[in-house]
Amino acid sequence: MAENFPIPTYIVVIFIISLLISTIGNSKPWSASLSHNNRLLALDVAGKLLVDPDSLKSVSSDFGHIVKEHPKAVLCPSTTQDIVSLIKVAYNDSIPFSIAARGHGHSTRGQAMAHDGVVVDMSSLKNHRNGSRTTLEYGLAPLSFTDYLYLTVGGTLSNAGISGQTFRYGPQIANVYEMDVVTGKGELVTCSAYKSSDLFYAVLGGFGQFGIITRARIALEPAPKRVKWVRMLYSNFSTFTKDQEYLISFNGRRQNLALNYLEGSLLMDQGSPNNWRSSFFPSSDHSKIISQVTKHGIIYCLEVAKYYDDHTKNTVDKELQQLIKGLSFLPGLMFEKNVSNVEFLNRVRSGELKLQSQGLWDVPHPWLNLFVPKSRIVDFNNGVFKEIVLKRNITTGPVLVYPMNRNKWDDRMSAVIPEEDVFYAVGFLHSSGFGNWGDFEEQNKEILKFCDNAGIKIKQYLPHHATKEGWINHFGSKWKTFAERKAQFDPKMILAPGQRIFNNI
Ligand SMILES: Cc1cc2nc3c(=O)[nH]c(=O)nc-3n(C[C@H](O)[C@H](O)[C@H](O)COP(=O)(O)OP(=O)(O)OC[C@H]3O[C@@H](n4cnc5c(N)ncnc54)[C@H](O)[C@@H]3O)c2cc1C
Ligand SMILES: *[C@@H]1O[C@H](CO)[C@@H](O)[C@H](O)[C@H]1NC(C)=O
Ligand SMILES: *[C@@H]1O[C@H](CO)[C@@H](O)[C@H](O)[C@H]1NC(C)=O
Ligand SMILES: *[C@@H]1O[C@H](CO)[C@@H](O)[C@H](O)[C@H]1NC(C)=O
Ligand SMILES: *[C@@H]1O[C@H](CO)[C@@H](O)[C@H](O)[C@H]1NC(C)=O
Ligand SMILES: *[C@@H]1O[C@H](CO)[C@@H](O)[C@H](O)[C@H]1NC(C)=O
Numbered sequence: 001m002a003e004n005f006p007i008p009t010y011i012v013v014i015f016i017i018s019l020l021i022s023t024i025g026n027s028k029p030w031s032a033s034l035s036h037n038n039r040l041l042a043l044d045v046a047g048k049l050l051v052d053p054d055s056l057k058s059v060s061s062d063f064g065h066i067v068k069e070h071p072k073a074v075l076c077p078s079t080t081q082d083i084v085s086l087i088k089v090a091y092n093d094s095i096p097f098s099i100a101a102r103g104h105g106h107s108t109r110g111q112a113m114a115h116d117g118v119v120v121d122m123s124s125l126k127n128h129r130n131g132s133r134t135t136l137e138y139g140l141a142p143l144s145f146t147d148y149l150y151l152t153v154g155g156t157l158s159n160a161g162i163s164g165q166t167f168r169y170g171p172q173i174a175n176v177y178e179m180d181v182v183t184g185k186g187e188l189v190t191c192s193a194y195k196s197s198d199l200f201y202a203v204l205g206g207f208g209q210f211g212i213i214t215r216a217r218i219a220l221e222p223a224p225k226r227v228k229w230v231r232m233l234y235s236n237f238s239t240f241t242k243d244q245e246y247l248i249s250f251n252g253r254r255q256n257l258a259l260n261y262l263e264g265s266l267l268m269d270q271g272s273p274n275n276w277r278s279s280f281f282p283s284s285d286h287s288k289i290i291s292q293v294t295k296h297g298i299i300y301c302l303e304v305a306k307y308y309d310d311h312t313k314n315t316v317d318k319e320l321q322q323l324i325k326g327l328s329f330l331p332g333l334m335f336e337k338n339v340s341n342v343e344f345l346n347r348v349r350s351g352e353l354k355l356q357s358q359g360l361w362d363v364p365h366p367w368l369n370l371f372v373p374k375s376r377i378v379d380f381n382n383g384v385f386k387e388i389v390l391k392r393n394i395t396t397g398p399v400l401v402y403p404m405n406r407n408k409w410d411d412r413m414s415a416v417i418p419e420e421d422v423f424y425a426v427g428f429l430h431s432s433g434f435g436n437w438g439d440f441e442e443q444n445k446e447i448l449k450f451c452d453n454a455g456i457k458i459k460q461y462l463p464h465h466a467t468k469e470g471w472i473n474h475f476g477s478k479w480k481t482f483a484e485r486k487a488q489f490d491p492k493m494i495l496a497p498g499q500r501i502f503n504n505i
Pocket of ligand 5: 316317338
């Protein structure tokens with residue numbers, strides 16, 4: 001890393017997010033097996049269309065391992081123009097085939113799939129990863145990260161991109177200056193808040209419905225060098241959330257007291273207090289923590305981080321102390337780490353590598369992610385964590401719960417959040433066996449039903465709705481605009497069919 005990079009106060013960088021350099025090794029091109037298909041053969045990208053079984057299989061499933069959809073072909077674009085050509089052919093056709101961009105396929109419900117259509121492999125996702133590394137080498141980093149970095153810019157901007165930084169810096173979609181987008185009509189448009197702003201706002205949180213993002217300019221800030229990383233344990237949920245809400249109230253960008261990151265999670269009877277997201281607690285403290293879990297059933301873990309560098313290394317401890325002294329965590333159950341920024345940002349990746357080595361990564365992931373309004377979060381704890389999750393006792397994987405500020409989001413964007421000033425992200429990041437993911441689906445359904453019956457106005461994040469009515473409900477007052485923008489930018493409903501928004505039965 002460059003130690004002495006001259007630090008401007010404000011910097012923007014360009015991520016080229018989707019240009020695959022080479023096509024996949026020994027795969028057969030499209031023309032070899034579909035020579036009867038004139039319209040696709042006429043494509044000037046025909047040589048970059050793969051139809052061999054391995055290529056098709058590789059994009060027929062995703063991180064969720066729940067949905068399977070087979071496309072007709074996979075496009076490996078070398079340039080943005082390849083994507084333009086593909087969409088133009090579909091758009092020009094009387095019966096258009098569907099097209100889905102695929103980042104890393106880290107969706108859990110087939111969102112990046114295209115039944116009988118073409119999947120565009122944006123897997124120069126490697127460029128994104130290289131991009132992050134490169135910015136770090138220059139001493140710069142995005143303001144708003146996701147917990148896990150091996151996602152694509154296009155895939156996260158199609159949802160929101162949230163994490164413990166969101167309360168202060170907003171979601172990733174609130175940190176974009178400009179994008180290049182190929183619309184559902186095959187038009188390449190550069191858009192921003194000032195230029196083609198309708199398309200810009202549509203695409204951010206737009207589930208890939210309006211166009212394929214091929215470039216994004218994103219806000220960067222001088223990267224911190226080191227991180228003070230703290231976890232505090234609570235047995236009382238009201239106290240836990242009160243402290244979280246207090247801490248996120250310091251959310252100005254340059255206030256000394258403001259933290260850089262805040263999340264929270266449940267600790268339950270799942271063996272070790274450490275999970276795949278990070279190994280944090282020293283093993284000498286495990287028995288102490290486990291005895292609290294046994295006593296209370298659920299322990300709530302508040303997690304914060306504060307960045308520091310050479311200029312602030314002498315004050316960071318004092319500032320943290322000042323923040324923490326008013327908090328009500330269980331006495332003696334505060335744990336602190338002092339790590340490099342890279343180690344902090346990459347915390348989920350080390351967990352992934354561990355699970356991969358045990359064959360526990362490529363398994364079904366019946367995830368459920370919700371936004372819960374602050375006014376009902378205690379009811380949610382009583383009805384969901386205590387009554388459903390604790391009693392069913394099947395939950396494997398992290399359960400996250402942390403608040404964020406609505407005023408860091410921009411309502412002109414497609415992303416949908418609850419109507420309150422503060423709302424919580426709650427994530428059930430289950431992994432299951434191939435035979436029992438149905439048990440988690442049952443639990444997810446019960447949670448949604450409880451919220452519905454109790455009148456808790458949740459919104460799903462990374463949503464999945466089985467009916468059109470479900471989607472209309474999801475968007476609420478934004479549905480009309482969302483549907484109008486679809487008619488404007490993808491009138492033939494070619495893009496991102498795997499989301500099942502406009503092509504629901
Ligand atoms: C281990 C793990 C950790 C995660 N952590 C977080 C987290 O901390 N915060 C968070 O917000 N999310 C997180 N996610 C969820 C993640 O944001 C979603 O899976 C998201 O879809 C990004 O994944 P992807 O880049 O692989 O996109 P894909 O799954 O490939 O695609 C997602 C959707 O976006 C569309 N799309 C993809 N690329 C483009 C593009 N260039 N232009 C237009 N549309 C496109 C696809 O068609 C599809 O509909 C996590 C997921 C995993 C598996
Ligand atoms: C659209 O289709 C018409 C006739 O089917 C053809 O002449 C024209 O070249 C096509 N345009 C594109 C951009 O593919
Ligand atoms: C960068 O991307 C290239 C492919 O585009 C890949 O071969 C290489 O391993 C990546 N480097 C890093 C450091 O991730
Ligand atoms: C939790 O703390 C609140 C105050 O924040 C208190 O009113 C409540 O009684 C406590 N609950 C338990 C179970 O101790
Ligand atoms: C954090 O760790 C670094 C490297 O181990 C050490 O040099 C530094 O003094 C520590 N800083 C604080 C504030 O604890
Ligand atoms: C929950 O399940 C685990 C094993 O999956 C078991 O060890 C534990 O005793 C169960 N706890 C309760 C309260 O039933």
